[in-house]
Amino acid sequence: MTAEDPGALTVLPVRGLPEIDRGARLGRMIAERFPLADGDVLVVTQKIVSKAEGRVVAVDPDDRAAKVALAESEAVRVLRRRGDLVVTETRHGFVCANSGVDLSNVAEGYAVLLPLDPDRSARRIRDELRGLGREVGVIVSDTFGRTWRRGVTDVAIGCAGIAAVVDLRGQRDGLGRELVATEICLVDELASAAELVMGKSSGVPVAVVRGVDRAFLRESSVAGEVVRHFGEDLFR
């Protein structure tokens, strides 16, 4: 009923990270600044992961055509255009604005691209922390728009050591009836919960979710479990 309830979750900001450069060892940097516990789920924003992986390119911020061309070069398919906005399908299969290419929180004249393989990025951070004696789940998050709803929310673009989708099908509901379709996208909900504390304090690119059910701490993949590929949805 209170914070001691075993069903409670706590979401904590990781403070004090410096500007991230190429080659930064994010796992170590986080562990040095936050007392991680086994079973914690770490949510790391894509921006610092991409910077650590050198996924930064030069682009003239005043050259609209160049920015659109950059977004298109990161896409396998352009789904819609409206003005400078392109809604694309990225190589990973994500459908988002401008292929996730981002010009905020990066030096003027540069853009940050999505990691080439965000599941692998998450696994790398997880492995690094395991080497330091900490067993955690890791989510790489980004901020996406939605088709039918205004406002953006944070979602997972990669994960390691945490179930991406939790399948409750076949379990019984509170009245004993079999549940038919309750595959919950756990990593997207965790990414959204983490954003709540990142947004509260500016300059916080990492948050820790503490109290996640241990049964969900297993190997998993956003690419494999969350991405709905071309032909699997009703709107592409």
Next chain:
Amino acid sequence: MTAEDPGALTVLPVRGLPEIDRGARLGRMIAERFPLADGDVLVVTQKIVSKAEGRVVAVDPDDRAAKVALAESEAVRVLRRRGDLVVTETRHGFVCANSGVDLSNVAEGYAVLLPLDPDRSARRIRDELRGLGREVGVIVSDTFGRTWRRGVTDVAIGCAGIAAVVDLRGQRDGLGRELVATEICLVDELASAAELVMGKSSGVPVAVVRGVDRAFLRESSVAGEVVRHFGEDLFR
């Protein structure tokens, strides 16, 4: 850096609620079972709100045509069909499966419909709690699928006393550049965070998020701020 960090959030399950009948006073029932604090944000699942409001109708669970007809009767527009699934736009403007009509966690032979005005439902609970001396935000949540991603997540279908969308446009990013498009759908992220503790413990239809920025505790509306109306998106 730890649970005492003022930037931390805690998500707590509200336990011990009985099966909800028509006319139930949800605010009082919750306050009697959970030590609410001023500034808490209460997330209440649509199912118990609908039950309290009598939004329950009889339907033969084996009659597929009747179930589809019921979903259609709750819709203003059918966007897609695949087998028994209809993706509809509800009267509220929500795009979801089967108009949100739900046959789980309700007595056999019955279906639960969405509240007629979920913002008003949230406001009623908020007002009830205010009458008991508690100043809280209230979100009515439901579980929706997404166009491009597998798995469902919880989103807000109504709110009161909490900002639906937080507009960070015009603020500066960490490097002093003006942010252009960061309207965050706060209530959807809060609904997702709440689902994480509801899913952990079965039979928990209400959760409390503690630690939300006081600046976000203002009057707001999902219908007015989150719903993207027909013609506002690129995919309908």
